[in-house]
Amino acid sequence: MRVNVDDIGDSGIGLTFEEDAESFPSLLELSRSRECVFLMPLSIDLRIRRIGQMFQAVGRFETRARLSCSRCLSDYETPLAADFNLSFSREQPETGDQSRHAEIELGAEEIGLILFHGEEIDLRDAVQEEVLMAVPMKTLCRPECKGLCLQCGADLNQGDCGCERKIINPKFAVLKGLELGKK
Ligand SMILES: [Zn+2]
Ligand SMILES: [Zn+2]
Known part of the structure; x- marks a missing residue:
């Protein structure tokens, strides 16, 4: 996934890659x-x-992944894709002043510039970073996943397990009390 800067004309260059994620x-x-x-x-x-x-x-990556739901623990497959916008800048030649050099590098990083040296831009690390950011922190097999029963561990998406669920909503408890009072 390298591109020679000499190949990048004024109008730019379009590139496509098909890469094994495990590489x-x-x-x-x-x-x-x-x-x-x-x-x-x-x-x-x-x-x-x-x-x-x-x-x-400026581009986009697409793939499919298998994740594990954080609520019901079952595996699910999902498309994984994201747009990205990366800026590369050629590293300045060594000035001999190491601390100044480190300073420039740190400054570039802070504003989101990715430094490269020589005539080639290697896209691999930056694209890997984009894929990592696209992997969800909180995985859910579906937005309305019901999760597991806290008593018996059954997957509640498969249907009710029959365990009695404690009423934790205080509003609910009040309503119940009122109903009892009426009788
Ligand atoms: Zn789930
Ligand atoms: Zn249960």
Whole structure:
């Protein structure tokens, strides 16, 4: 996933990649831990343009993944996709002044610039970062997932297990009390 800056004309260059998710170290780790198993290669579509001294890559990645629901613990498959907008800037040649050099690098990072050296921009690390950010922190097999019964552990999405559920909503309890009072 490298592009030579000389190939990036004024109107930019469109690129597509099809990459095995497990060829990215951090994504491989996610797959191995079963936290997020990638079911398809990443398909990446982007356009890089030159803007002054910088290069801007705007694009999108798509794949499918198997995640584990945080509420009912069952596995589910989901599309995983996101748009990205990355800015690359060529690293300044070493000035010999190490602390000044580190300062420039830190400053670039703070404003979201990704530094590269030489004539090639390697997109791998940046794209991996985008995929990692797209993996949901709170996984849900569906928005209305009912989760597991706290008493017997049954998956409540499969139907009611029959356990008596404690009334935890105080409003509910008050209503019940009123009803009793009426009788
Ligand atoms: Zn669920
Ligand atoms: Zn139950």
